[in-house]
Amino acid sequence: xxxxxxxxxxxxxxxxxxxxxxxxxxxxxxxxxxxxxxxxxxxxxxxxxxxxxxxxxxxxxxxxxxxxx
Numbered sequence: 001x002x003x004x005x006x007x008x009x010x011x012x013x014x015x016x017x018x019x020x021x022x023x024x025x026x027x028x029x030x031x032x033x034x035x036x037x038x039x040x041x042x043x044x045x046x047x048x049x050x051x052x053x054x055x056x057x058x059x060x061x062x063x064x065x066x067x068x069x
Contacts, residue, residue: 001026001027002024002025002026003024003025003026004022004023004024004069005022005023005025005049006020006021006022006023006049006065007020007021007023007032008020008021008041008044009021009034013038015038016040017038017039017040018038018039018040018041019034019035019037019038020035020037020038020039020044020065021033021034021035022035022068035064035068036064037061037064037065039051039055039061040055043055043058049065050062050065051065
């Protein structure tokens, strides 16, 4: 079974944003895929795995996230 989750890169950019990463896991393997999405961690809704609506560019970013799913 493949498990897909999102996490943030450890590196904080000068503008205070972090790169969003996709983590794919199966029972014995793990792969992390970088995305071109950089957001503030406080704008991330972890329960829905989307950017919160109070983010300026929430709609286009959430469209990209849906494509990754």
